[in-house]
Structures are given as structure tokens and as C-alpha cells.
């Protein structure tokens with residue numbers, strides 16, 4: 001079966017549901033608004049480019065009673081108030097996918113201004129409680145370093161998953177670069193973890209869930225822009241990804 005389609009995503013969700021996993025938003029997790037004794041999934045989406053594909057995914061999830069957390073960048077391609085509100089109206093959480101230190105080329109003072117300004121823009125649409133760094137591959141600046149000097153809790157933020165979740169306890173699975181766990185195209189979206197699962201296809205994740213091989217606590221990071229509703233869209237995304245991943249490989253080699 002072709003990977004990164006809405007069809008297979010739906011199968012993944014249905015398998016999780018049938019195995020008793022609850023879908024908990026990141027905010028719910030940090031406000032203890034969930035039952036820790038039941039298996040749960042923190043379904044997280046980083047909205048890097050195409051805001052529209054996030055809305056499509058949000059609708060699909062809603063139709064199955066699934067709640068997720070959507071981290072939005074505030075660039076013009078993704079800061080779409082109507083779409084953000086529509087996703088929130090479906091019961092999902094909105095978070096801020098910040099990149100302030102990359103945006104200001106390492107200028108901390110300008111970066112915290114950039115962070116505050118964009119957080120405010122999002123707060124007008126949704127009360128933001130969680131943030132997650134966008135690892136801009138073309139920048140040498142890791143925006144998480146901003147928190148060496150400043151404190152996001154000051155802004156009512158309860159969590160930045162890279163800092164506040166224990167990935168030795170929660171299995172982290174990411175489709176960064178439109179490949180499961182492909183480190184050759186994955187600059188910063190990785191975590192320290194004792195788990196040693198590796199997947200090449202969503203079908204493998206599904207079969208592992210079916211066989212009860214996965215832990216009871218999971219965070220899945222899915223970039224909706226990688227996942228297609230139609231065949232035409234699938235080939236479009238596949239082509240864009242081939243070009244982008246070859247650029248990223250060169251960047252990673254250049255930095256090694």
C-alpha cells in the first residue's frame with residue numbers, strides 16, 4: 001500500500017483506537033486532564049508549509065473523534081487565521097511552531113521580540129499553551145537555544161515538548177522529511193530515547209500496534225503537508241520532497 005496517504009493515516013488512527021489508545025492534546029497532558037493508567041497518544045502536527053493540508057487532516061481526525069495538537073509557524077504561508085480557527089473549532093489544540101532565533105540569525109534580543117510578537121498574533125486566535133521549535137534546515141541556529149536566556153513559562157506556556165517530555169518514557173515517532181526515522185534528512189527533529197523502534201512504512205507501525213509491541217505512551221509527529229488525499233497530490237508531494245531531501249542531505253554533510 002502507498003504510504004503517506006489519508007487512507008493509511010485513517011488506518012493508523014483506527015488501529016490505535018481499537019487498541020484502546022486515547023488521544024490527548026499536549027495541553028491536556030500538562031494539565032493532567034487525562035487518565036495516566038490508560039494508553040495514550042499525543043498526536044502532534046507541525047504545520048511547516050501548507051496550512052490547507054492541515055485542515056483536511058484535522059477534519060479526518062475529527063470524524064473519528066481524534067484530538068491533536070497543531071503547531072503553526074507564523075510565516076505568511078501558514079499563518080491563516082480562518083484555517084487556524086477552523087481547526088480549533090474541530091476540538092484540536094493550537095500551538096506555536098517558533099523559529100525566532102533562526103529568523104534573527106542568532107540575535108537573542110530581536111529573537112525574543114519576534115517570539116512575543118508572533119505569539120501574540122496566535123493568542124488572538126487561540127490561547128496558546130504549548131510551543132515547539134521549528135528546525136529550519138537552512139539555518140545554523142537552533143531556536144531552542146533562546147530558552148538558555150529567557151523563560152517561555154513567563155508567557156503562559158506550559159510546555160515545549162523537546163524539554164518537557166521524557167522520551168525515555170514516551171515513544172517518539174516522526175515523519176520528518178517524509179520518512180519514518182530517516183536521520184539522513186532529519187537535522188533537528190530527534191530526541192534522546194531508550195527505545196529502538198525503526199519503521200520504514202506506516203504499515204509497520206500499524207502492525208506493531210496490532211501486535212501490542214508499542215509502549216502505552218506515544219507521541220507521533222506528523223507533518224500534514226506530507227500526506228496526500230489524492231494520487232495527483234501524492235506525486236506532487238513526492239517530487240517536492242525528493243528535491244528538498246537532496247538539499248537537506250548536502251546541508252547535513254556540509255555541517256558534519
Ligand SMILES: [Zn+2]
Pocket residue numbers: 046047048097133134135
Ligand atoms: Zn517544522
